Amino acid sequence: xxxxxxxxxxxxxxxxxxxxxxxxxxxxxxxxxxxxxxxxxxxxxxxxxxxxxxxxxxxxxxxxxxxxxxxxxxxxxxxxxxxxxxxxxxxxxxxxxxxxxxxxxxxxxxxxxxxxxxxxxxxxxxxxxxxxxxxxxxxxxxxxxxxxxxxxxxxxx
Numbered sequence: 001x002x003x004x005x006x007x008x009x010x011x012x013x014x015x016x017x018x019x020x021x022x023x024x025x026x027x028x029x030x031x032x033x034x035x036x037x038x039x040x041x042x043x044x045x046x047x048x049x050x051x052x053x054x055x056x057x058x059x060x061x062x063x064x065x066x067x068x069x070x071x072x073x074x075x076x077x078x079x080x081x082x083x084x085x086x087x088x089x090x091x092x093x094x095x096x097x098x099x100x101x102x103x104x105x106x107x108x109x110x111x112x113x114x115x116x117x118x119x120x121x122x123x124x125x126x127x128x129x130x131x132x133x134x135x136x137x138x139x140x141x142x143x144x145x146x147x148x149x150x151x152x153x154x155x156x157x
Contacts, residue, residue, distance in 0.1 A: 004031045004147075005046065007038040008055035009068045014090035014126035015055045018136060021127055022053060022088065025140035031147075039067045043078040043112075051084040051117065051147050054105050058089065062097030064104055072108055081113030084152050086143050088121035098122065118142040 006023055010016035023033045031050070038056065046052045059065045064072055087106040091099035099122040110116050121139040123132055 002031055003049050004033045004051050004053065005041065005049045006033055006035045006053045006055070007041040007071075008035075009038045009057060009065050009071075010055075010090075011057055011059075011065065014123070015057045015088075017126050018088055018090060018121070018123055019053075019055050021133065021136045022055075022140050025137050026144060029140070029144040029148075031144065037067070038071050041071070043071070043075045043080065046078070046080055046083045046085070046114075047153065049083075050152050051086075051143060052114075053086050053088065053143065054109070055088045055090075056101040056105055058091045058095070058097070058099050058101040061095050062100030064101050068101065068105070072105065075105070075108045075112055078112050080109060082152065083109075083114045084117045084143075084147060084150070085109045085114040086117045086120070086139065088123070088139065090123050090125060093124055117146045 006019050008015050008019040026033050056068050087102050089099050089102035102120045
């Protein structure tokens with residue numbers, strides 16, 4: 001299996017733009033990437049993928065967006081043991097809880113048994129300039145490298 005899922009929630013298009021950048025980089029590593037809005041995906045199906053990337057913007061002062069709330073509840077009830085996951089998102093640093101939705105999603109995945117592959121990627125607004133694009137590329141490269149070294153589902157031999 002060499003397929004990845006990228007699920008995202010994006011109101012203004014910022015998080016979707018990050019998802020598109022990550023998808024392009026991961027496809028360059030030879031992965032087939034399915035990209036879909038987070039409210040259209042089922043965490044119970046994550047074991048059908050080699051790995052999963054989840055992205056969300058943060059609403060207000062650290063809240064999950066309304067379209068992520070049900071997904072979040074599904075994640076807390078799912079068996080994600082061993083599923084390689086990394087989380088990304090966009091935010092606005094004028095709020096005290098910058099990209100807090102990213103932290104909440106990452107914690108929920110970890111509590112459901114997922115393997116958090118790398119530290120989350122948090123972008124101010126949208127990926128702008130060489131530094132942000134480089135951070136996206138590094139995030140994708142670390143994810144691809146982990147999956148190459150530790151293919152999921154893991155062998156029991």
